[in-house]
Amino acid sequence: MKTHVKALVVGGGAVGASIAYHLARAGWDTLLLERDELTSGSTWHAAGLLPLFNMGYATSHIHDYSVKFYKRLEAETGLNAGFYVVGNLRMAQTQARMDEYMLYAATAETVGIPYEWMTPAQIKERWPLVRTEDLQGAIFHPSDGYINPADVTQAMAKGARQHGAEIMRRVQVDGYRWTGSEWIVSCTKMVEKGGNLVPSNERFEITAEHVVTATGNHAQRTARLLGIKIPAIPVEHQYIVTEPDPALRDYRAAGNPEHPVLRDADAKWYVREERGGWILGPYERNAPARFLYDVPESFRADLFPLDLERIEEEYMSMIHRIPSSETVGLKDDYNGPICYTPDGNPLVGPAPGLRNMWLAEGFSFGITAAGGTGYYLAQMMVEGEAEIDMASLDPKRYGDWMTTEYGARKNEEAYEHVYILHHPDEERPACRPLRTAPCYDRVKALGAQFGCVNGFERPNYFGPVDAPEGFDHDARSFRRGGWWQYAVDEARAIREGVGMIDATAFTKHLVRGPGATAFLDWFTCNRLPKVGRINLTYALTEAGTTRTEYTIVRLAENEYYLISSGALTTYDGDFLRKAAEDRMADFGWIDIHDVTTQWGVFAVAGPRARDLLNPLVRDADPATVLSNKRFPWLSVRNIELGMCPVRAVRVAYTGELGWELHHPIEMQNYLFDQIMAAGEGVGLKLVGARAQNWLRQEKSYRAFGNELGRDATPLEADLPRFVDMTKDFHGKDAMAATGIRSKCCTLLIDGPADADPWGREALYLGEEKVGRLTSGGYSVAFGKSIGMGYVRPDLAVEGQTLKVRMFDRLWEATVTCDSPYDPKNETIRKDG
Template structure:
């Protein structure tokens, strides 16, 4: 048994076996896989083994697609049949709204290359006569997926890992982790038998390694606690039942192949064939979370009692959809824990606060995701970055404020929402409101309909009293659309006020701060009193973080990054400072996000409003271009509120960001609203702002900007200073231009806009995809930002874009189609 390894993988389920296999395939053969019982003893053993390709996430779609393809190749390499039944997946719709959901999903699938077919109710009946179709409006069919035997595929991956040099050690309990220099020490105890009993204290041992990866499933909270952190991976009870053989199905099989997996999303279940009978897996309401405080030592490959009353509605729905199933008695039942996270996506990436410790936890669809997770996590570990942007799965997307109570409520909600309509504009209500800026009540009283960013409540738009955000959602132009349009017009024509308090804010100062930031970011540093937009790059030369840097003194900086990325950026900046403090000099870094609120005031009348508020000897002169130029920052007083005013606007209009003490926010809000009333000031939400920033071709981090594109590919050349050395520069230049970011104006349908996940086409071939989408009030048509083949990134280039079920004309426009010379944003006064 090895005592030293390059990497130790903890957890012998499907995810852990895949990670060990792919690390070895990537060249790290010196890997140890530890399992406390037998391989597959966790959630893997009772999983139904479905491989659904349906997913709205671009990254997760890639992960699932890789898994499905990879599993088909395992037998040729290992000699073990993974038990993959490629029977296809029929996802049925009872409503037109559900079909719209499938159409939007199909746009994402198309950009990944996942094949699919559209079926009418008659098509379904012709192919699969056991299915009742009278109340269906259609379906989407995936011919390449199906289901797999979880134990078989795990054993196949484990054998492949062994063949590549991985040592697999069973019946070993990991007791903790400690540091020894730059290495990790994994503290282990041998287990005596399959029941999990300890042998004795004399059978303890350690393995020293460079990297640790945990794929511990339901035990994730315990694992995270060993390194002093918490992750919101809490299991929820999932039950499914197995019927006796259905004679009608048995008869149908005599003339046909195996029946496809059926999913009736509106009825909240999946059904697949099992030895002549059916497996019914419901995603019912009120399924409880379990193991809130950790898995008891006594719980091994165990199950919970079945609660048939909880799934009675789904069971009766199956009988309605497959009438022949009514005669099939119940043969078996399973009710086991399956891990969830608050947003339903797994936690894959580096753990916060430590080095070379990686999480692969929180998988609610672990069999589907196992293969792709191993592939892309191995890229992260061995190459520094994956070929897809893994930000949406990063464990640090959840901040330290997330606790067990929050995770329990949100994970139960995530389970229930598996088959609920996933509108792109959905805002899930559980555990809200939690984090609120002081002006929350004032904005709510004025009709704010809130979204949630990193726990913060943030207005999406403002609507009249009695308006229901839930009823307003749609895959097309929902009931909120008219209000967002009015808000966008107000910013272009008068003035708008946006609550941007969720922005992440850090202070960095000290003798080493300037040299450090100059190395970390790709743009020139601003002079004192000025600001710039810049980017920190990954080791692959792609965009890791977008920063607005305000230089307040020679060695003092105020850094603003995306609100959704607070923990993600704070952990990154802290680690970078720690790495470089010896090289550049002492530095002090502080996260001040909760200390400062932010109002964005923008529009042609914004200067007039500020003149009525600023305390200055000559208020008019204090806000002129000469005294307060574009891309500068000043400490000013707005009434009694000391404010850092930054002359910048994400909307592309004349405007300022007003960073103020959070405890004074309500006083400032009241003053701004009173001063703005004569000037037509309107409260504005995030949706209108999203449309407006696209008219200026302002890229958004997390959609248009990420770890899969360089700043040069993103068209941000003006923010890259090639005359200096900075982190990731050589890799950025070596990468070249694989695709180019463009803005397109679209002559689309009258009732729908792109959401930023649609394919772009030229001469019948897909040549790129949108990463943002919406409506332009300036041009009266749809707008989007996306990536295309470099030769097609030419102003005037005609393309097509997929919106719902049609292809519509799209034209590549000049960068910043609205006010390309920035005359409006520099407006004299």
């Protein structure tokens, strides 16, 4: 038995087996531990479906890799993984569902996933057992199908062994201890007693340089052992197997091929053939979360009692869609735990606060994701970074504010939403409001319609306070929704007058100490600002790609205030602290504090911004405080607005004259009331995040998680002005060696009259796919759609005409100059 390994994988389901395979294939000495038998968790009762359909770019890549990987496993291992490539037919009862499929198809094209469109008549002709008169159409994936979960897991396990990995069954991990360079993992040999699996007296330790947890339903125990939070909690999932259907048997006996996996998303189920009958898998309402704190020792490859009443609606809709199934009886039923996360995406990447500890938890579609997760996680571990941006799956997208109750309720919601229309502007209601700025009630009373960012409520737009009859704030659309005109009015207010945005959710870190300056100079790629000034900069990955975007405010010689994305507070803070710890011996003592919840932020912007703020300024010469002479662009000043001390930063993400007003959170309501009172005389309009997103695209301001990420360097993002190549900084050599594989640009789009791009669409030159959008929206300055994205470097030239895929056709898109609105920054530097 190995007692010292490069990588220890804990968990022997499909995900753990894939990780062990890919690490071993990469040449790492790997050991996998499983507390029971391989596949004894959720893997054994999974239906084995392989749905490629996913709106996320990273997850689409993961699923695509899995499908291709499983097809070649048998040639490598000699084991048949039981892959039945029957295709996947996703049906639509409504035009809104077809719109969803068309948006997905645009994403699929960026990844290279094949698909076909089918009319109801074409469906009926190919599969006459399916009722189609109430369908709008379908999207068909010919390369998709289903697989035997146990077989594919065993095939990956055999492949891992062939590459040198060792697998030990019936070993439970009881503790983790970090020595500063490696992990000491305490283990207990498990034995069967009376049908249960219980700890024996045989205990031992394994030393590992890296540990990966893929513990599935046991994620809460793993979190407790590691002293962290992992919002992966199982939810009950039922599916039933019918007796043989005579009509289906006759259909197959006539020489017809197997039906594809059928999905009636509007009815919330999937169906596939199973030995002459059908498997029905519903995603019903009110499925409960289980094992919120622990999995009972007596629960092994067990199931819960079936709750047929809960899935009655879905069962009846299957009979409607496949009428011949009405007379067949039930043969088997399964109701088992499947892990979810609050947003339905798995947790893949480094654990928060820990070194060389990697999480692969919360897989609601574990069979589909297993192959790709192993591949891309192994890249992160072995090479330092994956070839795609994995930030959307990073475990640190949830902070310490997350509780067990929150995870359970949101995971139940995520389960219920598997087949709910996935609008790009969707906002799910469970567990809200939870994190609110002090002004929440005030802006809500003024019509704020909120989105949720890192648990924070943030206004998306401001609708009518007294909504007209029939107006639905919750109405979503794949086209221009009910909120669109309100966002247009808000964007126009900032361009023509003055608006205010609640930006309290921004992440804020205070970095200070004797080593702060030298550290930040090495940590970021731009030159540091002088005292009283600010600068935009980037922290890079080891691969030279963009890890984090920071606005750095220099408060003193060795004191800095760092502002970054509100969605990724823990993600940014963890990276910052670990980097500082690694280099403290080189640079000296560094003190880092997360002060996000100590400071509120109002962003005031527009040509009349000074008119709004001047009456509130308390100074010997208040009329000059906000002038260019006393307060130039890209500087910071401590000012007083009424009785509120404000750290004012002269910068505006909207590209207009403006200031970010960072203020003590406890004084937020006082400041809000003062600004609103002053705003009555200058036409102040409250503005939400959607209008801000459009405005920043008119200025070609890149957004982290969209244009900026771990799959592109700042130079590929076309930001050389923010990279100081005369100094040494982390990731510099790797960035330079990467070159320019693709280049970011802004495009003006002549799209459909009722829709704008969402930032997930493929870009074409003739018939050739040459790039993809990463952001999209509407431009009030140009009166048409706008987008940003990456294209082949030779095409990122002003005036280049391309095409963008929106819905069922290609629309003209023209590459414009960088910052098409006010390219010389004359407006933002306006004096007064």
